[in-house]
Amino acid sequence: MIELWGRKNAYNVQKVLWILGELALDYRHYDLGSDTGDLETPDFLALNPHARIPVMRDAGAVVWESNTILRYLAARYSGGDLWRQDPFERSLAERWMDWELSKLQPDFIELFWGFFRTPDASRNMAQIEAAARRCAQHFELLDAHLQRQPYLAGDYFSVGDIPCAVCLYRYFEMGLVHTVTRS
Ligand SMILES: N[C@@H](CCC(=O)N[C@@H](CS)C(=O)NCC(=O)O)C(=O)O
The missing domain is CATH 3.40.30.10 (Glutaredoxin)
Structure with missing residues (x-):
């Protein structure tokens, strides 16, 4: 188990x-x-x-x-469904996982912790807004990629979609998009 x-x-x-x-x-x-x-x-x-x-x-x-x-x-x-055997095909998913870990997540965590996990009075809004702007740039890049294909690796859901999607889920579901980026 x-x-x-x-x-x-x-x-x-x-x-x-x-x-x-x-x-x-x-x-x-x-x-x-x-x-x-x-x-x-x-x-x-x-x-x-x-x-x-x-x-x-x-x-x-x-x-x-x-x-x-x-x-x-x-x-x-997954029997090859979420993670392909072919090294190049696999790289199409994996590059987004590495990007999420090295680029998207650090900026998102700064935004999340700076806003949600910090009491009102101690929030550094300039720093939070800078992190929000960097996140917006990352999301625009994701959006542009997903204009061309339905999933990050191509036309099928793969392991590469999960890390970025968890980030987007939090971003939208926790109201960050309204409370920070549009204030
Ligand atoms: N790069 C690591 C980061 C692990 C990490 O920092 N996890 C956080 C939760 S998201 C943690 O352990 N926090 C300490 C805690 O919850 O007590 C991974 O992707 O697994």
């Missing part, structure tokens, strides 16, 4: 919850993280020395880093 460690409201855990649902896989979930100290225990550090969630274990094999977990699950369980 697959096991997943990480609180459900964590950005990177949501990526893994999505693919587990997408592939209709059974799993056991341990809801932990967020300043409770439970990522610092010897048991958890033995799973992930970086003290971060998500962590997944499948038949004794431990995997951490959300996008790596996505690739693992897609490669192992």
